[in-house]
Each structure stands twice: as C-alpha cells, then as structure tokens.
Amino acid sequence: MTHLAGFSQFSDTVHYYANFSGTGNLNRTNTAGSTYLLNNAFQFQVSKKKFSINSLASYIYGKNPSTKTNDDLLAILNLDILKGVQKFYYWALTSYEKSFSLKLDNRFQAGAGVGYTFVNTNNANLEISDGVLFETTDLSIPDQEGQTSYQTVRNSLRLKYRFIIKEIFRFDGINFYQASLSDGDDYILKLRANFSIKLYKWLNFTTSFNYNRQNVTATENLFLSYGLSMEKFF
Template identity: 50%
Template sequence: MTTIRLLLIFCLGICTSARAQFSDSAHYYFNYNSTGSINKTNDGSSYLLNNGFKFSVKKKTGVLNLNNNWIYGRSQTDLTNNDYNASLDFDLYQKKIPHFYYWGLANYTTSVSLKINNQLQTGAGAAYSLYDKPNAYLNISEGLLFETSNLFLNDTTHDIYHTFRNSLRVQFRFVVKNIFVIDGSNFLQNSLSRGSDYIVRSNLNLSVKLQKWLSFTTAFNYNKFNRTSRENLLLSYGLSFEKYF
C-alpha cells in the first residue's frame, strides 16, 4: 500500500505541475496495440499476449504522457509472463533553447519473468533532440531516478531496497513515405551505489500503415534486470490503433 500511495501522490504532483504550465490549446493522442504469438503442437502449446495503451496531451509548452503495458504468457501449464508496467511522465519545453526540455517521471513495474514483486521509480532530468523533423526524430536524455523495490531472489527470499540510479535514454522515430514507421526507446539505468546493479530496456517497433488509424505492428522488447539475474526477450506481431483529436 505504501508503494501505491507514493505513486499516486507523485502522479498527482506531476498532473498539477503540468496543468499549471499548459495554458494554450491542447492536442490529444490515443494509441492501443495488441500483439502476440501462439504455438501449438501435438506435444503442447504456448502463447504470449502483449497489450499496450498510451494517452498524451500536448501543448506548445509541453506534453503529458500516460503509458500502460501488460504482457501475459504461458507455456504448457507454466506461467512465463505476467508483467505489468505503468508510467506517467511529462516534458516541459524551453523557448530559449530549441530542442531542449526538462522531463519528470513516475514508473511502476511488477514482473513474473524478471522476479519483480513491486518496483517504483520517480525522477527528473533533461533531454535534447539531436534531430527533430516531422518524419525523423532522434533524442537523448539523462536524469536521476530514486527507486524502491521488492524483488524475488527465490520463492522464499525477498530483496527489499532503495537506490538512486542514473538514467540514460536514446529515443528515435523514422517515417518512410508515410507508410512505414520505425520507432524505439532504449534505456540504461545504473545504480549509483552498486556497480553490478543495472537495468537495460529496449523497445523497438516496426509498423506498416493499413489505414490512417490502423497499422500492422511487429514489436521487439528486451529487458535485463541484473540484480535478479533475469532477462526476457519478446518478439510479437499484431495491430495498432491510433487517433489524434
């Protein structure tokens, strides 16, 4: 309950701060994607479902994003994935320095495959867009995160700790002929107190637009959580729905 309470308090603070900054007219974006894979043979079956939801409010002074992702998978009768991630983040643009902005983040994770019972990260930093065009975008960001976590070292032993992490992110998006879209976010998060404690996240997507609002999407997701010596790699495909209003 303490973790959830901290997340709600931080999210409320983010929303209040962002709302105070957003004084011009708003533009909204909604995206839902559902990808997965099924394998069935005479010897058994396995399946994986990957569902994601994103909602954004964008104005001249900044943007507020809400992201949710749930991955569920089974192989035979064994549960392989029940991984949920929710994040609320905002960017505040700077008029005096083009392509530069400040960001803030609250992120919650629970993951069977990575042996994370609960993880809460909150933090802030700065980012700069090395290239920023309608059809091509490349951005790098750096910041500091405070993390509180409850991990499973085994079935009976928990690792409960707090740490500060450096967070490095490289983000990109390329659109080819308004049909093909390649985008991704890659994170490296090192603990400042323990060199062997680091997190690697990579999310890559290739989409082909079928309609203005509908795309066929292939998603590649890789996560490594060195503290629990766990990693997962997911390759799935399905449909993505998006709407600007």
C-alpha cells in the same frame, strides 16, 4: 511512440494522441500443447507548445504447457517541459512495474532530468536524455547481496527515436540504461523497438521487439510479437 510536429509548426493549441496495440504469438502442437504470449499497450498524450504529458500502460502475459512465463505490468507517467519550443528540455517521470519473468514483485521510480532533441519533424525524431531516479524495489528472489527489498538512486540514460518513410512505414523505439549510483553491478537495461506498416489511416500492422535485463537477480526476458495497433490524433 510520441508524434510531434517540428518546432516551427507547433501551435499553442492542445493536441491529443491515443494509441492501443494488441500483439502476440501462438505456437501449438498436438504433442507439446500450446505456447502463447499476449502483449497489450495503451498510450495517451496531451501536448501544448511548452509542455507535454505522456502516459503508458502495458501488460504482457505468457504461458507454455508447463508453466507461466510472463505476467508483467508497466505504467509510466512522463512530463516534458519546453520540448516543443527548443532542443534542450526538462523532464520528470514516475513509473510502477511488476514482472513475473524478472522476479520483480514491485518497483516504483520517480525522478527528473534534462534532454536534448537532435531532430523533431513529422517524419523523424531523435533525442537523448539523462537524469536521476529514486527507486524502491521488492524482489521475488534474493539479489546478489541477499536482499529482497531495497532502495537506491539511479542514473537514467534514455535514447528515443522515430522514423517514418512515405507515411506508410514507421520504425520507432525507446531504450533505457539505468545504473545504480551506489553499485555498478546493479543496472536495468530495457530495449524496445516497433516496426509498423500503415493499413488504414488509423490502423497499423505492428511487430514489437522487447528485451529487459535486471542484473541484480541475473534475470532477463526477450520476446518478439506481432499484431495490430490503432491510433488517433485529436
């Protein structure tokens, strides 16, 4: 999650932020075998007074005794303009995703929009944004219209938040609702939330919650994982 100081505190110096989290869970019995999930993510951010560039790459792999459950990749590159100097800002985004669990072979999105920051301090951040994305998609299974490949334009609504308590506890998340402008039944829902406890100045214990739904194929996934995250400001 992005960490930015308040508007009055932000200088024109270039700021960098890097975060790596490795979380997962494992269940093993002598009768049913092993079930496990690995959830790794890397985030890098470059910030100046009038713009910031954010990148995210995440990979999830899961398996139970009988089959693979997850093999999911997500990469996002996001540009925010004027976010550090005023509440109303502009954004542009491009992303690539593939997901075994959602029956998604490839999805590419690119677009832009506007956002509004309600709160942005060292300990709290709350913002909402909206915009338009062009998407091209290849599916592993036919959708409700019998298609395996299609293009569409989506409205992308995003809610982003971060709260830090006593510099030890942090709760952050980002939620997307992306509905096709041509088909009301074609929507994507992504809910992501993290709760972290600071163990050291650069090390946290982190619990992550993820829920994703792709309505055209009636596929969804939900997982809760825990582990460690490392972060660095420079």
